Amino acid sequence: xxxRRLVAVAVTAVVLAAAGCGGEAPIEVGPETTTTSAPTYPVxxxxxxxxxxxxxxxxTPDGDTAFTLIGLTTGLxxxxxxxxxxxxxxxxxxxxxxxxxxxxxxxxxxxxxxxLIDDRGAEHTADSQAMTIKRQPExxxxxxxxxxEYDVYYDLPEDAKPATLxxxxxxxxxDLKDESSTEIPLTLP
Numbered sequence: 001x002x003x004r005r006l007v008a009v010a011v012t013a014v015v016l017a018a019a020g021c022g023g024e025a026p027i028e029v030g031p032e033t034t035t036t037s038a039p040t041y042p043v044x045x046x047x048x049x050x051x052x053x054x055x056x057x058x059x060t061p062d063g064d065t066a067f068t069l070i071g072l073t074t075g076l077x078x079x080x081x082x083x084x085x086x087x088x089x090x091x092x093x094x095x096x097x098x099x100x101x102x103x104x105x106x107x108x109x110x111x112x113x114x115x116l117i118d119d120r121g122a123e124h125t126a127d128s129q130a131m132t133i134k135r136q137p138e139x140x141x142x143x144x145x146x147x148x149e150y151d152v153y154y155d156l157p158e159d160a161k162p163a164t165l166x167x168x169x170x171x172x173x174x175d176l177k178d179e180s181s182t183e184i185p186l187t188l189p
Contacts, residue, residue: 048071049071049073051073051076052071052072052073052094052096053071053072053073054070054071055069055070055071055072055186057069057184057185057186060167060182060184061102061169061182062167062168062169062180062181062182063103063107063169063170063180064101064102064103064107064169064170065099065100065101065102065103065107065109065142065169065170066099066100066102066169067097067098067099067167067169067182067184068097068098068099069095069096069097069165069184069186070096070097070098070149071094071095071096072093072094072095072096072162072186073092073093073094073095073096074091074093074161074162075091076088076091076092076093076094077091077092078092079092079130079133079134079153080133081133081134081135082135083133084133086129086130086133088130088155089155090155090156090157090158090160091155091156091157091158091160092127092130092153092154092155092156093116093153093154093155093156093162094151094152094153094154095114095116095151095152095154095162095165095186096149096150096151097149097150097151097152097165098147098148098149099111099142099147099148099149099167099169100145100146100147100148101142101143101144101145101146101147101170102145103144104144105144106141106142106143106144106146107141107142107169107170108139108140108141108142108170109139109140109141109142109148109169109170110138110139110168110170111136111137111138111139111140111148111150111152112125112126112128112131112136112137112138112139112152113126113168114126114152114165114166114167114168115165115166115181116152116154116156116162116164116165116166117162117163117164117165117166117183118156118157118160118161118162118163119160119161119162119163120160122157122160123166124154124155124156125154126152126153126154127153127154127155130153130154130155131152131153134151134153136150136151136152136153137150142170162186163185163186163187164183164184164185164186165183165184165186166181166182166183166184167181167182167183167184168181169182
């Protein structure tokens with residue numbers, strides 16, 4: 001290789017490296033991705049809310065649905081909606097998640113059924129007042145290949161820490177009553 005070509009390659013490498021260093025890096029709000037040759041949808045990235053921590057938990061299936069935990073907010077003393085302000089008994093914990101129905105038919109999906117397990121093993125159901133005030137979904141007909149992104153609110157004791165989320169994906173042919181669930185750790189080991 002000639003000296004001119006070697007210099008041109010070196011200059012190109014420096015320019016490309018410098019171009020990648022400008023500005024802030026995009027915030028990852030979903031699971032870590034892997035390189036694939038399959039085409040992907042151009043789902044736009046979203047900025048994490050000021051009080052939220054992005055979660056990098058792998059997408060987890062439960063029946064015909066798959067859950068991606070996106071963000072976690074702890075220590076909220078109250079919530080404000082369009083028509084009410086509501087104080088927590090302890091602290092509100094908010095989990096942002098995405099669910100997709102990978103099945104061939106729709107599923108009756110209960111968006112409030114998930115159970116949060118804290119660091120002491122105590123189980124907490126979604127806070128219905130907080131969910132209503134924040135206008136989050138209840139039971140919906142989640143169509144085939146439909147993706148839904150929403151928040152689930154829990155009221156935990158002030159000193160408790162969220163540890164695991166037990167999710168229910170909706171009835172399937174092998175679990176008509178949706179009795180089985182899947183537990184997703186909120187932190188990786």
